[in-house]
Amino acid sequence: MPTIRYRLNGRPQQYDGDPTQPLLWHLRDDLGLIGSKFGCGIGACGACTVHLNGDAARSCLLPVSALADADVRTIEGLAQGDELHxxxxxxxxxxxxxxxxxxxxxxxxxxxxxxxxxxxxxxxxxxxxxxxxxxxxxxxxxxxxxxxxxxxxxx
Amino acid sequence: MSAQSRRTFLRSGLKLSGLLIAVSSAPTRLLAEQAQEQISAGQIGAVLRFDEQGLATLLVPTPDMGQGMMTTSAQILADELDLDLDRVQVQLNSAIERYDAQGQATSGEFVQGAGGSLSTMVSWPQLRRAAAYARALLVSAAAAHWNAPQSQLETRAGRVHHRGNGASIGYAELVAAASQEHSTLRPNNVEPKRLAQLTRVGRDQRNVHARQIATGQPLFAGDLSVPGMLHAVIRRCPHLNGSVQSFDASAAEAMPGVVRVLPFPRVPEDRKQWRQRAAGIAVVAKSHWQALKAAQALSIDWDGSLAVEDDSVILHTKCMKALSDGEFQQLHQHGDVEAALAASAHQVDLSYYHPHWAHTCMEPHNAIADVRADSAEIWVGNQNALGVVNAVAEATGLRANQVKVNIQRMGTGFGRKWPTDYVTEAALISQQVGAPVKLQWTREDEIEQDYYNPLGAYRIRAGVDSDGNLSAWHFRVASDALLRTAAQDLPIGLVPASLGESLQIPNNISRGAWRGPQHNVAGWVIQSTLDELAEQAGIDSLQFLLRLYSGKAPLRSPNWPFVDIDTARHVALLEKVAAEADWGKSLPAGRGQGIAVHQTFHSIAAHVVEVEMRGERDFIVHRVTSAIDCGLVINPLGVRAQVEGGVIDGICAAKYGEVRFDKGVPVSNNFNSYRKLRYAEAPRRIDVHLMDHGDSEPRGTGETALPPVIPALTNAIYAASGKRVRRLPLLRAEG
Missing domain, CATH: 1.10.150.120 ([2Fe-2S]-binding domain)
Known part of the structure; x- marks a missing residue:
């Protein structure tokens, strides 16, 4: 499987796992970023919303394969250090x-x-x-x- | 308890030193060296601890699912302790419990669950007494330190002050002495502050977890990980009360990361009995995604034969027909209702129907279980910590005192997180694979395997005399549950002749508690009927209700919790919302107001809803004017939140609430087929008024606002459109 490279909360990230895995579970299970939540798995409830290249995106439906060269921001990356958004x-x-x-x-x-x-x-x-x-x-x-x-x- | 339990207790972060008070209506000081034993032995339900930094920590097993229990507890303690709120922490702690002679965990004095809107009401006196005793011990230590009379001392902002010489000393410096204090101070001699002395109670307090929530910190069971943890998903039988006939796991077992495939039989085996666990096949894998993919690759033949008659269309027809020819159980009878009906000047004969509602908890159920040969540790968001301990013990064959449960915050509960099916599933999987396991339900699981709010078909015959007073009330309900509440509730007790009847028509649909159990629908049917009666009698709805509730003697409710009902409070609520909403004001065509009041358990709420129709059936709510009578208000900001949330939840259930069953299969199983109210549809404005009758005790708030908002909405829709709503949901699929 090709390595997928993307940026997560401003830092370079790479992924070699199952490219069909949704970003939500990659964040939660692989990276321990649990701020994004599982709510429905069909992109209907929005509990998993992250930013993909600046746009709101439902991470429960977004396969990691779609992340190549993308910029991803999660709730954990929204504040600037201690300075809340x-x-x-x-x-x-x-x-x-x-x-x-x-x-x-x-x-x-x-x-x-x-x-x-x-x-x-x-x-x-x-x-x-x-x-x-x-x-x-x-x-x-x-x-x-x-x-x-x-x-x-x-x- | 075992060494294992002590180890895990310490893992939860409590260092047992400092000043320790067992929280109770008769609080006791715990000596540090004994406290650990007492807590581990399950003799203490909640502990208030002061550490050497003067930080107060409440370790409490009463869960928070958004109702604000943790915030309210901190507020009560800070007030009684004379401590800044940021010096008070509330931590959810294990269900540390008593065990009865059979080894079952049983409830101590401290409330262990969240249900019946009781959390704050039950814990209020105990938290105050424990905190008052702690403060008195600190003052006593200061008196000894200065050799000064206690009458010269007072507490402010975490310090004891000497009025005579102006000296002060911080709690932190007194903790060690207070924990050893040998004075004769007995908790019975320590009274909590008088209400007038409280400075935080009654003031707005924000959610103590607001920052953690806004920054995505771990608070929920699913956010946690345990070393060596595997992930499980269960493909559950989609048929009501179905079972597995056969399955082929070969494709699933060959998939990456898959560790085990485990069949799960339905429990109990007798499918006529209430479902404790659904039939299904579990897949255990290294990650959630691997488990989910493999579960989808399972090939399963289900047996759904038992429930093919349980179909939305058939259920409706059957229950409506039963209203005229069913054998009803008489729950209440007073006077001669037929004679009263015959003598009345105006009559109505109305039928209502509502289908099943699902809970749709925001957080689909999940649990982490680590079951070993002689112990089990569980991390879960559940409303009933005790129930989890006993259910896990029963499922695994362990003793209750070998089970440790770490209760986590819940992403809403609404009653569905009271049952323990998802917890025992996780425990059984962990036991069988010999490793810690996180079980995650899908949204489809959460709706298909719900314990639904029961359906209801109603027929009400009622009459009004020539003076405009309600004179006869014959209430009938047919449901898949035995619905008692609606058949016994007000206006029964306020009317000279009344009859309440209920009929249960069993089916395969599992039912359970749903926010404001039974009241959630009783309020709609009763208050809708009263609105129709008022119109029939040519009386303004508000005036009709005021006449009904005014000048009546207090009466004992026949419904749980059997409180004395004082309808003067209903009157005060109605007058309040009517005045604040400018009841009866002139509105443009297509707009209307509706009003309703209802008591749920201990507390009462009233609303005026103002709607505007958008087409034949759709609508927008411009404004909701709400008032709640919940006794002493501890956190006005939190009570308002509960009322706002109850209003939204009620409008949501009325507008969309319907689980459809197609030949025994729940087919509304995610948010595309079971819609929920969203931001754009929410009322533009909700004004919440808190009634003050000078009560000295708080009452429940979490469930109070919902039941009356549905009839206020449907009455408003009638005023706006001229169409009565006698069947829910408002935007239902045809059929």
């Missing part, structure tokens, strides 16, 4: 999480959106926030995202 900060300030299981995926979805559209309209936010939260924290997510957008506008 503004969305992580906002998630804490607005006390979004209840059980917390889906939230890494939700934050990654929102982060990809704001990188592309720093001042998104409601339709863009609704489209980007396409995951499922079974605790029903949507209204607090809405407030958290709005606060980061507002801070960006005033900065």
């Amino acid at each position: 503004p969305l992580q900060r906002a998630w804490i300030d607005h006390d979004v999480a209840q059980c917390g299981y889906c939230q890494a995926g939700q934050i990654m979805a929102a982060a990809a959106l704001l990188e592309k559209h720093p001042t998104p309209n409601e339709e863009q936010i609704n489209a980007a926030m396409s995951g499922i939260c079974r605790c029903g924290t949507y209204s607090r997510m809405r407030k958290a995202i709005a606060s980061v957008v507002a801070d960006g506008e005033s900065a």
